Amino acid sequence: MTMNKGLNRRTFLRNVGLAAVAEIVGCTKVLPEIAAINLKNSPVKNKLPKWKGFNIADYFQPDPWYVGGNTPEEFFRWVADWGFDFIRIPVAYPTYLNITPQQKYITADDVYKIDENKVNQIEKTIYLAQKYNLHVSLNLHRAPGYCISTGYHEPYNLWTEKKAQDAFVHHWSFWAKRFKNISYRKISFDLLNEPAYRDNVNDTSSKTTAVPGTLYRTLALAATTAIRKENPASYVIADGNNGGSDIVPELVDLNIGQSCRGYYPFEISHYKAPWVYPDPAYQPTPLWPGTVGGRYFSRAMLEEYYKPWLNLVKQGVGVHCGECGCVKDTPHNVFLAWFGDVLDILTTNGIGFALWELKGDFGILNSNRADVQYQDWYGYKLDKKLLTMLQSK
Template identity: 65%
Template structure:
């Protein structure tokens, strides 16, 4: 073979291999997520255990704006005591957890129906479930991970919702079982020892809820939040018909800078940068690539994945927030994983976030963070 012919053929072979490699890499991100790539917001209308402290206020205008901006999803994190008929001057008892107040439930129904009028999918989530919440501040009578009575109450609540929305299609509503599970020793002490839930225990509780839901509607989409506060893939659930939900809060020094509920000494933290050296860590896009790699691999295995919460509290410098969040959204998009910003309106929100370093746009009487909206609509 002549040298020139050899070189030409070798170059063509190398190019072909390079193209094949590029195509293989691209294909890795083209595998279809079992879940739709929903994008949207969390709505905190029923976030408080006490209806008197509820924010409420999500209106038809809000849903219209979401739709017109290109979003198709809302997650509704609910504190189960919100819809109980109980004496709120006393600590709740195990028996109280079964006392459902239908008038309160009808308010949840109304929000769900309003979302559906604008073709927005609803994910119903128990942010506080019987015996567990990532936040303390409400006296729980038992521990979801330790007490069968708490697990039975948990199944009861999901059975209730499954029956109530039995006839609504999976395209319109899904169920997110439990917000950010972790094994906290004392459910009523925010600072008590916490760790990941033992995998088989998490499987038992998730499967119990899945069974009562699918008894009513086998097609219902069910999600389980990642273990250890939403961060870790739950390998013990892979053989079950359950999708999984990750988070968009890593690293916490960016997303929860100076947040008093997430830091023991919030006023003495190193100022966040992105990218850059912050304290003893160098923060970079690579750390996000590594963090989301297991979630992308989960998509490749045919398990549905969605990012049920993401965003940043309002004390992080806005430019840092946007630089970091742009990387988060870009990586999620590479893996075909949708997202829900925490929240629509409020300190983490696209509206009324009360940041000191943002020039807000007046939007029908609301304070709109136009830069943030522009960023997230690029991924909607």
Template identity: 55%
Template sequence: MPNAPQLPRRDFIKNTALGVAGATLASSMLPQLAFSEKAKLAPMTVPKWKGFNFLDFFVPDPARSRKKTTEDHFRWMSDWGFDFVRIPMAYPYYLDIDYERDITPDEVYKISEKKVAEVDRLVEMANKHGLHVSLNLHRAPGYCINAGFHEPYNLWKDDEALEAFCYHWEMWAKRYKGISRELISFDLVNEPSMREDMNDQFGKREAVPGMTYRRVAGAAVKRIRSVAPDHLIMADGNNGGHEAVPELIDLGVGQSCRGYFPFEISHHRAPWVHKDPSGIPAPSWPNGPEQDRAGLEEFYQPWFDLQDAGVGVHCGECGCYKETPHDVFLAWFGDVLGVLSERGIGFSLWEMDGDFGILNSGRDDVAYEDWHGQKLDRKLLKLLQSV
């Protein structure tokens, strides 16, 4: 709460939880949240799902999209014991627009049935193999943590953007309301942050003011629940997904953390993070105070406090870019997954097939196993299966 005395974040979470548990929050704390009593103050349980992100609709322009996921990927996932698919989407992908010029506010509503049907097919294919699908707006109207597309307005500041955001979520909720909540859920917006310039990939970012995030999330939650009242809704952590959000506790949604701490390990020499990655020395793990398992436990403590307040938590993205030495990656990632697993928190590796994945990651220090013509990182697979 911007104008309230600033409590330590853990105390704020606990104090907020007490109010929620007693159902004594003043009505002024629930602006425009005409939810059912069932949904209003009772966060839905988030299973300890384990799986992968699939990037079929990750880029705004379909002509620049990556290779498509096949049914084999989902079959292998199921056989290996995984049960979760996160689909981060750029909303322009499924619009009927000219990608050679900047989008206009009116065009944000030009949904292409043909392109939406591509999403349907991926969801159906995953569900066929018993996999839960989390549908996420990685680029939402008015916001994306990545550059590469000119937004016509700002989700955190402009009512026009918020209305478009809610429109898209109502559309998806209507489309999938008939699918069991066991098979599909909705992840509102990827990694909220405030950006000075959304077209500057390396620009400064900071957390969205808590009540601003709450206003945006609350409006979308209300719209989704107007048509799909029983489905799980997830909200990503603030400040790029890393910070727990106590301001959302009473919305009855789960929250999604990230497995990218410390960032210098997870994104070592990643070209979208570093303007000149060439001279960065290789990281190690553990690496002194706060760069060890105890440091990870301290980092995730606010998320554990959310759990103690009754909020379900899942790690929607995690993993390591291919430039981190493989032995360092496995040592660090084993600790990350171990810390989360001890609290019943599942995970979704950032991609199954690609630079972060178990298939075809392009690392030069891995003895890959041939897997139906794919290059399988068996050591990483075994680590994922072990938690």
């Protein structure tokens, strides 16, 4: 995930749950259409479809002044033509509030000032993707009281204050009402991007830890109940704990999915990423497989890393990889070797993925890599090797 200047992004790793494959929270009935999809696409009976596609960054920056570039319609057509079926849209809630441009400090009252015109723009993007039969995952990248990124100001803390938790549920109730008549096949709801506990959500130096499991459960249950009140069949996504790195045992019985990240190890995926490594001069050159910074990197380490996620699928919990990829400075051959192993482990176990991102430093279009022979694609620079590998999974 690319970040704007001043944002100190800490954790990235894995998980983003998914699903709402039954009627309401706690119900164990599985929709027959979903069961059929699983049996068709996966040797492992993953309760989630093996969606494959991309994130788009139109609305994800956490600052209220951010105005994203709208993804052109032809991008969605290309994604579908290339054989993919999934778009994840991470959204920072200030991007759809009726607040003053350039406003840094958001008040508790501001959080409820939803701007219909701005919502319409997000809705238009969703419908454009769905026009090309792409399933859309709507995600709150910044929610009332929390964002994995810092460098902004929230009026309260999602993890410690009920006002923030009530606002969080309110926003999900709003979005669920907005799309209550849209089939679960077309849209899902990704509750919160990469949750991690931070005492002071506005402190750039504050360390993050895992959210207490019972707290995460309470919040996920409340939001899921609000969503399924509008459409009982909705897929609901819960990102992994500790910034996306850990499965969440406390959510297993809630009939919602979980999702991992495809960024491990950071020495490969985030080589010279300034929001992770402020001084890239001291980073060893990535290798795959090979020894980097005194650690031996190999497929075996990846298999061990993803084992909890594969076991989660075996327990009957749907799993999807909501984000994965590699920033532009990692040598391309190293990136492809490593990423091929990541995707192979996931997809052979019935787990789909979404590349971060479609266009940009992690993407297949205009990724700004110095060691790629790009193919001209209607005025954009296409990383054809990466595209071909993604298509093969």
